[in-house]
Amino acid sequence: VEYPDLVVVGAGLFGLTVAQQAVEHLGVRVEIIDVRDHIGGNAYSYMDEETGAEIHKYGAHLFHTSNKRVWDYVNRFTSFTDYVHRVYATHDGEVYPLPINLGTINQFFHAHYTPAEAKALVDEQAGELAGTDPKNLNDKGISLIGRPLYEAFIKNYTGKQWQTDPKDLPAGIINRLPVRFNYDNRYFRDTWEGLPTDGYTAWMERMIDDPRIHVTLRTDFFDESQPYNRKALAAAGVPVVYTGPVDRYFDYSLGELKWRTVDFREVRYDEGDHFGCPVMNFSDPDVPYTRAIEFKNFNPERRASQNPDRTVVWEEYSRFAERGDEPYYPINTEADKALYARYEELAKAEPRTVFGGRLGTYKYYDMHNVIDTALTAYEEQVEPLLKK
Ligand code: FAD
Ligand code: NA
Known part of the structure; x- marks a missing residue:
């Protein structure tokens, strides 16, 4: 050649x-x-x-x-479209906005905390392990945002992502867990976002x-x-x-560098819209997948060319990759x-x-x-x- x-x-x-x-x-x-x-x-x-x-x-x-x-x-x-990314989570029979924000906190505690009150509460709950050096991801999570919010929104989701109990994961996997003391649930903080x-x-x-x-x-x-x-x-x-x-x-x-991979399971529904949003996380262990993606909802500007009676959802299952799997997350x-x-x-x-x-x-x-x-x-x- x-x-x-x-x-x-x-x-x-x-x-x-x-x-x-x-x-x-x-x-x-x-x-x-x-x-x-x-x-x-x-x-x-x-x-x-x-x-x-x-x-x-x-x-x-x-x-x-x-x-x-x-x-x-x-x-x-x-x-790029004017799409703005937002994520919701199902926990214990209710749907909450993510990342954890004042809306999540007030819904979770059935309260009407001001930003300062919510921050004081989270600081107090995070103080449970004060003075200790968290040795695993579970203790790290509690020390960052307190046990109630950690156990509701982070613990089981992380466990499913890693197929490992967070007590057996290194603390270093997370450095911070973002909590917003206002109602802003815009996922990204970047100057520009959108979909092609x-x-x-x-x-x-x-x-x-x-x-x-x-x-x-x-x-x-x-x-x-x-x-x-x-x-x-x-x-x-x-x-x-x-x-x-x-x-x-x-x-x-x-030797081999290690990765996590994701398996996708496709589900189709006889409905125009199944979740009402593009990304639904499942925070509890009773649902085996971490999150579900409803692709139609990434492009609401295309409604006229989408099927009003059918929708397609991909459920995500996370696991360690073997050789031959698609390597996704180092x-x-x-x-x-x-x-x-x-x-x-x-x-x-x-x-x-x-x-x-x-x-x-x-x-x-x-x-x-x-x-x-x-x-x-x-x-x-x-x-x-x-x-x-
Ligand atoms: P790749 O896209 O992986 O391209 C590498 C190519 O090399 C592949 O097509 C592969 O087939 C080919 N190749 C490998 N070996 C050989 C070989 N021996 N011979 C020939 N070809 C070979 N980024 C964002 O900005 N926003 C997101 O929301 C986002 N979500 C993501 C979600 C998931 C699940 C994953 C895994 C990634 C996500 N990313 C996201 C990251 C994004 O996918 C990457 O940044 C980007 O696609 C990487 O481009 P790349 O060219 O480095 O690698
Ligand atoms: Na060409």
Whole structure:
């Protein structure tokens, strides 16, 4: 084959951003490969024909940022709706607003506390373990917001997320639990938020809408029967941007980095609207899933093209990932961090290969972080390689 100037492994937001920048700045030819049958990585979505819902295939994705460079960049490829993210939780037969705020507190205690009164109450309840050093997540939670609110809204939800009793989880998993002493339940605090007007996939297709960018799907970088494989590219000296798992690149030679994954169960209802909101958390152990996503409700501006009589919901079940599962959230224990640091050394030494994205750097990144780090990686690492 005639090799391109750059091969990008992974058609997620990191890879697409780097490819777009390489073409825009240097006019080079870029080949993007992905093992999946679609572009977009974990931000990919598709339209559900029956309901008219846009389903986020790898879990609910909300775009938000306070980074001007990222906001300006993404707006070149899509506009955003005025969607504002809000989450509700079902606990003990009642629905409460989240994050825990004055509305949650007053509903929970059947009270009409002022902000100062609610704060005094939470401080007093959090004082239960005063003077002790919380050794596990359960004690940490109590010491942050007091036992009643912790046990109602955090304890069992966290237990389901980790499939582990919070008494057996390290205290370090949480540093703070946000409590708002007013009625503001807007989830994100960023300057900008919204959903891409024509959907995630249309946004990402526009990023690479250029004849110098070619995409090959269903193609694994490590499969030596395909031309863009690791060995062949190294032999030909083609620069590579790699956004797959860093431990996989090095054949797990130092051990495996640990992740959590999420299983989705799809349920359809003969109703126009099942929850009345896009995200419903389930705070109690009697419901085995952590939360349910009703995708139609992310796009109320599309009501006219949605089915008024049917809706689709995805229930989320969280668990530890095995090899072969989709890796979603880095576990990030001290051992994992130390192991990643050793892989990072190997990655730095790897000639003509730039590692990036959430899998390539073992980080939980939101989309705006991934785009920001991709713009920087392009400038600092990829462009110098292309000019050599
Ligand atoms: P990915 O999107 O994972 O792309 C990497 C690509 O590399 C994949 O397509 C993969 O198939 C491909 N690949 C891997 N190995 C190989 C190989 N050997 N050969 C070929 N291709 C390979 N962010 C937000 O901003 N807001 C949210 O609300 C939000 N919610 C999220 C919910 C969940 C459940 C998850 C898991 C993530 C969420 N994110 C959210 C984060 C967001 O998904 C990521 O920031 C972003 O998608 C990461 O882009 P990436 O390019 O780094 O990685
Ligand atoms: Na193209």
